[in-house]
Amino acid sequence: MEKExxxxxxxxxKVEKYLPKCxxxxxxxxxxxxxxxxxxxxxxxxxxxICDEYAKKDDRIKxxxxxxxxxxxxxxxxxxIATGEYFYFPxxxxxxxxxxxxxxYHMTKNNFADVVISGFIQEYFxxxxxxxxxxxxxxxxxxxxxxxxxxxxxxxxxxxxxxxWNKLYNASYIKDNKLEFPNLKWDDLHFNMEVLxxxxxxxxxxxxxxxxxxxxxxxxxxxxxxxxxxxxRKEQFEHxxxxxxxxxxxxxxxxxxxYGYYAGRLVQCIQEISISDSKNKRELIREIxxxxxxxxxxxxxxxxxxxxRFASIPMKLQNITLSIFFGKSIGFVKKKxxxxxxxxxxxxxxxxx
Numbered sequence: 001m002e003k004e005x006x007x008x009x010x011x012x013x014k015v016e017k018y019l020p021k022c023x024x025x026x027x028x029x030x031x032x033x034x035x036x037x038x039x040x041x042x043x044x045x046x047x048x049x050i051c052d053e054y055a056k057k058d059d060r061i062k063x064x065x066x067x068x069x070x071x072x073x074x075x076x077x078x079x080x081i082a083t084g085e086y087f088y089f090p091x092x093x094x095x096x097x098x099x100x101x102x103x104x105y106h107m108t109k110n111n112f113a114d115v116v117i118s119g120f121i122q123e124y125f126x127x128x129x130x131x132x133x134x135x136x137x138x139x140x141x142x143x144x145x146x147x148x149x150x151x152x153x154x155x156x157x158x159x160x161x162x163x164x165w166n167k168l169y170n171a172s173y174i175k176d177n178k179l180e181f182p183n184l185k186w187d188d189l190h191f192n193m194e195v196l197x198x199x200x201x202x203x204x205x206x207x208x209x210x211x212x213x214x215x216x217x218x219x220x221x222x223x224x225x226x227x228x229x230x231x232x233r234k235e236q237f238e239h240x241x242x243x244x245x246x247x248x249x250x251x252x253x254x255x256x257x258x259y260g261y262y263a264g265r266l267v268q269c270i271q272e273i274s275i276s277d278s279k280n281k282r283e284l285i286r287e288i289x290x291x292x293x294x295x296x297x298x299x300x301x302x303x304x305x306x307x308x309r310f311a312s313i314p315m316k317l318q319n320i321t322l323s324i325f326f327g328k329s330i331g332f333v334k335k336k337x338x339x340x341x342x343x344x345x346x347x348x349x350x351x352x353x
Contacts (some may be wrong), residue, residue: 004109006101007035007084007171010092011074016045018093018213023054025095026060031102036061037078038092042068047092064175072181072191075164077139087165087171093213100209104168107203111141114173114199117155118166119208135160140204148202149247154252155204156240156261157304158312161196162189166210169195185232193243230269230288237262259301263315264308266294270315274327283321 005209008026026036038061040048048065055061075089085107088101100118108116117137124131135158142148155161164181171313179194183188196202240258245252250258266288273284288294296315303309311330314322 003031003033003105004085005033005035005079005083006031006088006105007037008085008088008090008091008101009037009039009075009078009082011039011041011078012047012051012092013041013043013068013071013074014024014045014047015043015085016047016050016095019047019050020054022090022092023050023061025098026090027054027058027097028098028109029096029101030099030103030281031239032039034060034101035082035084037064037082038062039064039066039074039078041066041070041074054174057195057274070183072183072187077182078173082171085171087169087174090210091165091212092221095211095213096163097209097211100207103207103209103298104205107205108170111143111201112185112202113141113201113203114170115195116168116203116205118210119160120166120207120212121208123211123213134208136206137204139206142202142204143200144207145198145200146249148196148199149244149249150254152202153257153261157264160204161192162186163212164191165212165338167192173199183191183236186226189236190239193239197243197246209240215217221275227284230266230284233262233265233269234291234293237265256300257304260303261301262293263297263301263312264305265305267308267311267315269304269325270323271311275326275331281324285320285323289315289320 010022010026015022023036023038026034032238036058038051038054040051040063042065048063051063053059055063064074066074066077078325079087086105088104090096104116106119107113119135119137122133124133124134135157137158137160140151142151152161160166174195177194177198181190181191184190244254244258253337270285270288273281278284298312307330311326314326
């Protein structure tokens, strides 16, 4: 009996150095019944040519060339022409272990899941060092809506919910619910929350076969804090609350975890402000502190990460000077001792699963 088809849809923009490795990791999957849709999102480099060359070598590959519109529009363009029974969305600068899709397929097939969520490996290049940290969650199968809604909050802090590339989606479920990626910053989390909103079966796959290239050689961090980072974080969390309110299932324990997740994101925003070149740091932090949702988050939230919990102390006290000091200290350790920083962060993430 022939296996069902997986449509692999990848948005591509300015990744010519990394694209071949990504494509090779897909075409060499042990799961062969693939439809590989490469969406050249108006990339100004050689990405389009690279895609066309691979299409000549493998008849499973389809290439879309479009004007630049961002990853959401690129993924949606791929969905429109996809014919597979399942959808998979890798980023074009990452790569997969050979058996990755095979394992996800068997888990979703065996459990009739709307979506399967896996672990992953985070790849960093910091201070001329290659750093690798793995997240392997415990195997879980949630076969009822109630089970999903009472347990999925446990997967926010380790980034497992926020991204699309560690998930295999049932195409019929996506189409029947008319789901698409919204034209938003961090569209991934919004999309996945809408996937979860009506999901009846979800599997957590205990495998880390996806390599997430979190920081690349030659990349530089923008030192000027963009106020939109905080605004978008808040919009993200308000959307999460919207879904949970729709479910009507927020008890005290779930509330602590959700608000703890948001408090952790706020700590990261304030840390970014602290190390930025912005001249109005104190005003930006004061604005965050004065927001009602911030006050609730730091009062009710249970921050799982020890690093973020420690950094949140002056923020709970609304002490701007001490918050900036803590933020700069974290930034110093991250820049000068990345191996220590990411090792501690990895431990915190793995404890949050």
